[in-house]
Amino acid sequence: MRTAYSVETVRHAEAQLMARLPEGALMQRAAAGLAAACAGLLGRVYGARVVLLVGSGDNGGDALYAGARLARRGAGVVAVPLARDRVHEGGLAALLAAGGRVADDPFEVLASADLVLDGITGIGGRGGLRQDAVPVARAARGSDAVIVAVDLPSGVEADTGQVRGEVLRADATVTFGTYKPGLLIDPAKEYAGTVRLVGIGLEEHLPSVPALEALQHADVARMLPVPAAESDKYRRGVVGVVAGSARYPGAAVLCVAGALRGGAGAVRYVGPAADAVIARFPECLVHAGPPGKAGRVQAWAVGPGLGDDAGVVEEVLASDVPVLIDADGLRLLDAAAVRDRAAPTLLTPHAGEAAALLGVGREEVEASRLDSVRELAARFGATVLLKGSTTLVAAPDAESSPVRVNPMGSSWLATAGSGDVLSGLAGSLLAAGLGARDAGSAAAYLHGLAARHAAAHGTPITALEVAEALPAAWRDVSAA
Numbered sequence: 235m236r237t238a239y240s241v242e243t244v245r246h247a248e249a250q251l252m253a254r255l256p257e258g259a260l261m262q263r264a265a266a267g268l269a270a271a272c273a274g275l276l277g278r279v280y281g282a283r284v285v286l287l288v289g290s291g292d293n294g295g296d297a298l299y300a301g302a303r304l305a306r307r308g309a310g311v312v313a314v315p316l317a318r319d320r321v322h323e324g325g326l327a328a329l330l331a332a333g334g335r336v337a338d339d340p341f342e343v344l345a346s347a348d349l350v351l352d353g354i355t356g357i358g359g360r361g362g363l364r365q366d367a368v369p370v371a372r373a374a375r376g377s378d379a380v381i382v383a384v385d386l387p388s389g390v391e392a393d394t395g396q397v398r399g400e401v402l403r404a405d406a407t408v409t410f411g412t413y414k415p416g417l418l419i420d421p422a423k424e425y426a427g428t429v430r431l432v433g434i435g436l437e438e439h440l441p442s443v444p445a446l447e448a449l450q451h452a453d454v455a456r457m458l459p460v461p462a463a464e465s466d467k468y469r470r471g472v473v474g475v476v477a478g479s480a481r482y483p484g485a486a487v488l489c490v491a492g493a494l495r496g497g498a499g500a501v502r503y504v505g506p507a508a509d510a511v512i513a514r515f516p517e518c519l520v521h522a523g524p525p526g527k528a529g530r531v532q533a534w535a536v537g538p539g540l541g542d543d544a545g546v547v548e549e550v551l552a553s554d555v556p557v558l559i560d561a562d563g564l565r566l567l568d569a570a571a572v573r574d575r576a577a578p579t580l581l582t583p584h585a586g587e588a589a590a591l592l593g594v595g596r597e598e599v600e601a602s603r604l605d606s607v608r609e610l611a612a613r614f615g616a617t618v619l620l621k622g623s624t625t626l627v628a629a630p631d632a633e634s635s636p637v638r639v640n641p642m643g644s645s646w647l648a649t650a651g652s653g654d655v656l657s658g659l660a661g662s663l664l665a666a667g668l669g670a671r672d673a674g675s676a677a678a679y680l681h682g683l684a685a686r687h688a689a690a691h692g693t694p695i696t697a698l699e700v701a702e703a704l705p706a707a708w709r710d711v712s713a714a
């Protein structure tokens with residue numbers, strides 16, 4: 235599991251750690267890790283041309299001390315202080331003592347740099363880059379240099395991943411002590427490049443519950459259901475799929491395709507697209523409906539391609555088993571009925587659907603994905619999976635359940651019907667006994683990995699191919 239902590243928590247842990255260490259020791263640890271990462275990127279340090287963009291805080295201090303280390307190894311290191319009267323004094327002295335210098339003309343040194351260290355702002359930054367920093371940031375980006383962000387790309391919001399102005403896009407980011415949410419969530423994530431975490435001893439001072447967590451193969455493997463000797467199809471869980479309509483029969487087929495690969499013992503399709511479903515998947519149980527007459531299930535997945543049948547959504551919400559609601563189901567649901575449910579509910583909106591549920595514009599959700607998913611989970615008292623380039627899953631008990639961010643996405647998933655596959659898959663995991671947060675985040679993980687398998691040759695993929703690649707994704711994860 236990779237975890238990210240908020241700035242406030244990092245500051246608190248930093249204070250505890252610093253109280254135990256000699257003055258400046260923490261910054262030296264950070265600088266040592268940063269210099270080592272830069273050396274790795276440069277290959278040969280001796281003779282390399284390194285430019286430091288130095289802001290007025292400790293982020294600039296890190297850059298200066300790292301620059302001093304590179305200068306001692308023979309790099310030509312030049313500092314570009316953004317405010318000459320407010321530079322980390324110890325860092326600047328160390329750089330000068332190591333043979334580095336301050337630039338006379340920032341644009342000239344940037345034009346021929348091999349590597350630029352962005353030490354303008356880290357966790358102390360507010361808003362996008364200020365006007366005085368913008369021209370040098372643009373010149374750095376316009377050069378051929380590798381750009382390495384110190385702790386965070388300057389200009390992003392560390393706690394939310396929001397981007398409110400200009401950001402210096404990095405090729406790599408070296409972050410200290412812990413990931414920050416902004417390094418894992420779009421749009422900020424897109425500016426960070428490859429992220430490397432450097433330990434500085436902060437870990438033992440961080441609380442057990444992070445702000446954000448990202449699953450890895452082994453975490454997902456532990457969640458996936460495996461049939462035991464005494465299992466039968468009913469004990470493994472039956473998932474009911476309420477999807478599709480005369481107009482959209484394909485959504486039913488895709489949702490069932492996902493559900494069949496999600497570990498439930500049986501998939502029960504309920505709705506008007508039974509012929510299309512059975513033609514493709516003879517192993518599926520089908521029923522014309524209504525859901526209450528179709529037989530017992532251990533979870534429902536309702537909504538893809540449903541059309542305007544609010545009655546089935548109401549009926550499914552009134553059941554006492556876990557329910558996943560997607561697509562048309564999100565438009566038709568009664569918010570009070572969701573809040574009043576005793577069994578878990580998992581809502582799976584994309585940004586547009588989330589915006590409609592919140593009564594805001596789609597751009598607002600896309601710009602503030604973390605706040606949006608948390609707000610939805612709180613408002614509906616439900617677990618919410620917000621789809622998109624970085625899928626987030628938030629549970630209603632925010633204090634004890636950190637938001638999960640899916641690290642295994644693939645932009646090839648931006649294809650019609652892939653969300654229907656995800657709903658079926660997550661519904662199947664719910665029926666197999668996973669909690670809503672685990673079912674949502676494991677489904678998003680497998681779904682993204684399946685898309686990567688399907689697109690391995692770099693060609694466009696279809697939603698059905700994503701479903702067909704789910705066993706390969708499952709195998710990968712289980713092997714971890």
Ligand SMILES: NC(=O)C1=CN([C@@H]2O[C@H](COP(=O)(O)OP(=O)(O)OC[C@H]3O[C@@H](n4cnc5c(N)ncnc54)[C@H](OP(=O)(O)O)[C@@H]3O)[C@@H](O)[C@H]2O)[C@@H](O)CC1
Nearest residue numbers: 248261290291292293355356357358359360362363364385
């Ligand atoms: N915590 C830890 O464990 C460790 C922390 N360490 C390091 O310390 C960093 C945090 O340092 P920090 O607190 O000094 O803040 P920092 O990021 O340098 O920014 C503040 C300065 O930037 C300025 N500024 C603000 N917004 C701006 C903008 N939009 N555009 C331009 N400028 C802007 C702001 O100016 P002001 O508002 O005061 O005018 C202020 O002077 C952290 O990220 C890590 O690198 C490591 O050394 C060791 C372990």
Ligand SMILES: Nc1ncnc2c1ncn2[C@@H]1O[C@H](COP(=O)(O)OP(=O)(O)O)[C@@H](O)[C@H]1O
Nearest residue numbers: 584621622623644645647648650651652653654
């Ligand atoms: N740019 C992207 N990068 C990664 N994943 C994406 C991107 N765009 C969409 N996705 C994923 O593709 C799926 C699309 O689902 P959805 O929006 O419901 O589409 P549909 O209704 O056509 O099935 C979701 O799993 C979403 O997270």
Ligand SMILES: [K+]
Nearest residue numbers: 352355384386
């Ligand atoms: K930075």
